[in-house]
Amino acid sequence: MGSALLAGLAAGAGGAKVLVLEPSPSPDAERICRENGFELRASASTQDAPADVLLLAVKPQALDAAAPAIAPLVGSKTLLVSILAGKRIADLAVRLPAGAFVRAMPNTPASIGRGVSGAYASEQTSAEQRAIAQTLLSAGGAVEWVDDEKLIDAVTAVSGSGPAYVFYLAECLAAAGVAAGLPEELSMRLARATVSGAGELMRRSEQTAPAVLRENVTSPGGTTAAALGVLMADDGMRPLLQRAVEAARRRAGELSG
Numbered sequence: 001m002g003s004a005l006l007a008g009l010a011a012g013a014g015g016a017k018v019l020v021l022e023p024s025p026s027p028d029a030e031r032i033c034r035e036n037g038f039e040l041r042a043s044a045s046t047q048d049a050p051a052d053v054l055l056l057a058v059k060p061q062a063l064d065a066a067a068p069a070i071a072p073l074v075g076s077k078t079l080l081v082s083i084l085a086g087k088r089i090a091d092l093a094v095r096l097p098a099g100a101f102v103r104a105m106p107n108t109p110a111s112i113g114r115g116v117s118g119a120y121a122s123e124q125t126s127a128e129q130r131a132i133a134q135t136l137l138s139a140g141g142a143v144e145w146v147d148d149e150k151l152i153d154a155v156t157a158v159s160g161s162g163p164a165y166v167f168y169l170a171e172c173l174a175a176a177g178v179a180a181g182l183p184e185e186l187s188m189r190l191a192r193a194t195v196s197g198a199g200e201l202m203r204r205s206e207q208t209a210p211a212v213l214r215e216n217v218t219s220p221g222g223t224t225a226a227a228l229g230v231l232m233a234d235d236g237m238r239p240l241l242q243r244a245v246e247a248a249r250r251r252a253g254e255l256s257g
C-alpha cells in the first residue's frame with residue numbers, strides 16, 4: 001500500500017525532499033526512489049531534521065518495531081499520516097508524538113489512481129496540513145473526510161478491505177460458471193469482464209444508485225430475477241455482507257492499542 005501511495009506521491013511531490021525508510025525495499029520501491037530522486041534508507045538518524053509530513057505504512061503489528069527507526073523524524077511541527085488499520089491516533093501519539101495526525105484508510109485501486117480513502121484529522125491539524133494530506137491521498141483517488149475517528153474502522157471494513165470482497169465475488173462467479181458447465185478459463189474471463197465492466201458502468205453512469213443499474217438488467221420474469229430471488233432472500237447477500245463488514249470492523253478494533 002505504501003508503494004502505491006509512493007508512486008502517486010512521485011507524481012505530485014514537486015521539489016519536496018522525500019526520504020523513504022524501508023529495511024528491505026522491493027525492486028519497485030527502489031525503482032520509484034531512483035527515478036524520482038527520493039532518498040532510500042533503512043532507518044532515520046538523529047542527524048535528520050524532523051519531517052514536515054510523515055506517511056506511516058507499516059503493518060499495525062509492526063508499529064512497535066518500526067517506531068524507534070522513525071522517531072528521529074517526528075517533531076512538534078510534524079504531520080503524521082497513518083494508513084494503519086485499527087491503530088488510533090492515541091495509539092500513534094504515545095509512540096510517535098507528532099504535532100498533528102491524519103488517520104487515513106486508502107484501498108489498493110490507489111495503485112492505478114482509482115482508489116478511495118477515508119480520512120480523519122486530529123484537532124491540532126492545521127488547514128495547511130489537511131490540504132497536504134488531501135494532496136497526498138488524492139494521488140491514489142478520491143478522498144472522503146469524516147469528523148469522527150471511530151468511523152475510520154467502518155471505512156476500513158467497507159472500502160479498505162472492500163476490493164477483496166469484489167475479487168472474491170469474481171472468484172465465486174467463475175466457480176459457479178464452472179458448476180453450470182462452462183470451461184474454467186472461459187468462466188474466469190466472463191467473471192472478470194463482468195465484474196470490471198459492471199464497476200466501470202457504475203462509475204461512468206449518470207445514474208448513481210446501483211439499485212437502478214441492477215433493475216436495468218432485470219427483465220420481469222427473466223433469468224436475473226430468478227438469481228436475485230436467491231441473492232436477495234432474507235438469508236441472502238445483504239446479511240452475509242453485513243456480517244463480513246462487521247467482522248472487519250471488529251478486527252480493526254482488536255488491532256488498536
Ligand SMILES: NC(=O)C1=CN([C@@H]2O[C@H](COP(=O)(O)OP(=O)(O)OC[C@H]3O[C@@H](n4cnc5c(N)ncnc54)[C@H](OP(=O)(O)O)[C@@H]3O)[C@@H](O)[C@H]2O)C=CC1
Nearest residue numbers: 001002021022024057058059060066083084085106107108
Ligand atoms: N493492503 C491493503 O489493501 C491496505 C493496507 N492498509 C494498511 O497499510 C499498511 C501496510 O499494509 P500492506 O501494504 O498490505 O503490507 P505490506 O507488508 O505489503 O507493507 C508493509 C511494509 O512495511 C515495511 N516495514 C516493515 N517493518 C518496517 C520498519 N521497521 N521500517 C520501515 N518499513 C517497515 C515492510 O517491509 P518488509 O516487507 O520488508 O517487511 C513492507 O514494505 C497496514 O497498516 C495496513 O493496515 C491500508 C489500506 C489498504
Ligand SMILES: O=C(O)[C@@H]1CCC=N1
Nearest residue numbers: 085156159160161162
Ligand atoms: O486487511 C487489512 O488489514 C488491510 C486493511 C484494509 C485492507 N487491508
